[in-house]
Amino acid sequence: MDNIGRRDHSQNVDSISIRVRFAPSPTGYLHIGGLRTALYCYLFARSQGGSLILRIEDTDRSRLVADAENDIVESLQWCGIEVDESPHKGGQYAPYRQSERQSLYLQYAKSLVDAGHAYYAFDPPEAIENLRKDHATYGIQTRHQMDNSLTMSEDLVNHRLESKQDYVIRLFVPENRTVSFDDRIKGKIEVESMMIDDQVLTKSDGMPTYHLANVVDDYLMGMTHVIRGDEWIPSTPKHILLYEAFGWEPPEMAHLPLILSPTGGKLSKRSANRQGIPLNVLDYRTLGYEPQAVVNFLAMLGWNPGTDQEVFDLVELEQQFSIDRVGSAPAQFDLKKLQWFNAQHLRRLNTNALIDKVRPPLTEQGVHLPDDDYLKQVCDLVRDRLEHVHDLGLHYRYCFEDPEEFDPVGIKKRWKPDSATLVEQYSDLIEGMDEFDEQTLEAGLRDLAQKHDIGAGRIIHPVRLAVSGTTAGPSLFALLKVLGQTTCVRRLRHAALQIES
């Protein structure tokens, strides 16, 4: 017992530093709620100068999803959440996959039996099913009616164990105890031990249950804080009892409120789908969201800095995060707000970063990529009206290709009988320009308008329509400048002919 996986207390620098784990079960891809838990774990660890450990809790072999672990790792990476120790990275307390630590749990469970805090139970499933018809728990009132090492002779118990009959080890939950703990987010929580089952610690397949593995690993791996979802609150008293049985000091607990669907219910696969909310983290990548925006959005769902700042990058979050400012009420997912965050982060990108972001979706949209210099000009031209990386190819395709169609509503509204003539005259003007810049373009157009004794808008609107096919867009003269002299002339002349017919 003393020589297995003992926590190393000798390095006191280590033992005072904060250690937090994110401990997902690889039964599916990492979803947005799981990511928020990971994020808060990360932010807390980083803000305290501590470490984040990724531990894979794969004790349920029947629900295991083969590539879930990879998905989890990739999701965290995409968001910039770095872990200090993990199955892939290794670390002082390896292995970090619970399936690889099986023998450890068994030994600890047996030590609990030896100390009288746990017992062997041989009841077949039907017996337990029967029990639950009349009693809520397998515990204080019922354990003495069952087949276990509390009710059977030692010889018989040994015989059963030796003949490899199925058995589980159950925790002996004490009577009349008020189990309490002080949650960093929820405050003091109390539960009567009466309400708690004699928890199964090791399953008949030899695997530990979540409760055992979790407690043993959190202890062995030196966790100082357990930060996890709300749904674990009812289990925490069981864990506290386990820590007590082992004679260990429990870590600090912090239970995060859940993320709800926009209608208030549970954010399930079905509800998310119906609301158009991507559920898996990597779906957000596929859809072209900025990881920083997703992180920012999630951080603000349940936490606030106490100031008016709301746009944060990860580093700022690390600096400002405080678990004391995490709210205790669940929060509803709001896609509109995420989109706003996305726009904020996208626009803050410098031009070089922006063109990198924008190239893949453009390619996907079948746009022939121009050279970087041109792409930069386009990005700077439209960046303030970009909400999403896809918007460039979606709404500003004319920056890359001559428009093939002209908005009929726009034509009706802006194309007058004299428009074709004016557009052609302006194209002549442009063709003859030595200086091709915004000022010259504007001055030339206004001159032309004056000559015809009309408002500048009479030319501006048809020109925009001719050059872009649409009535909305960036400043016309800036647009013309970016498009370039020959493109402008070509488009204007072509449009004058086509719209006329």
Add this chain to the structure above:
RNA sequence: GCCGCGUUCGUCUAGGGGUUAGGACGCCGGCCUUUCACGCCGGUAACACGGGUUCAAAUCCCGUACGCGGUACCA
């Protein structure tokens, strides 16, 4: 059923015995402007309900309702 957690504008939230209950998203209006955005200015809208305690309650206490979670050899 039982146990636990929660409840401030539609949404995210600040505040936490005496506030015109503040901000953000969304929505609406205005300004800017050649358009559409951006930006700026303004508007809309909230303390779940009922009892206490108190000079005073959104804030503290107790109930009720509603929501969510747990009650597994799932995590």
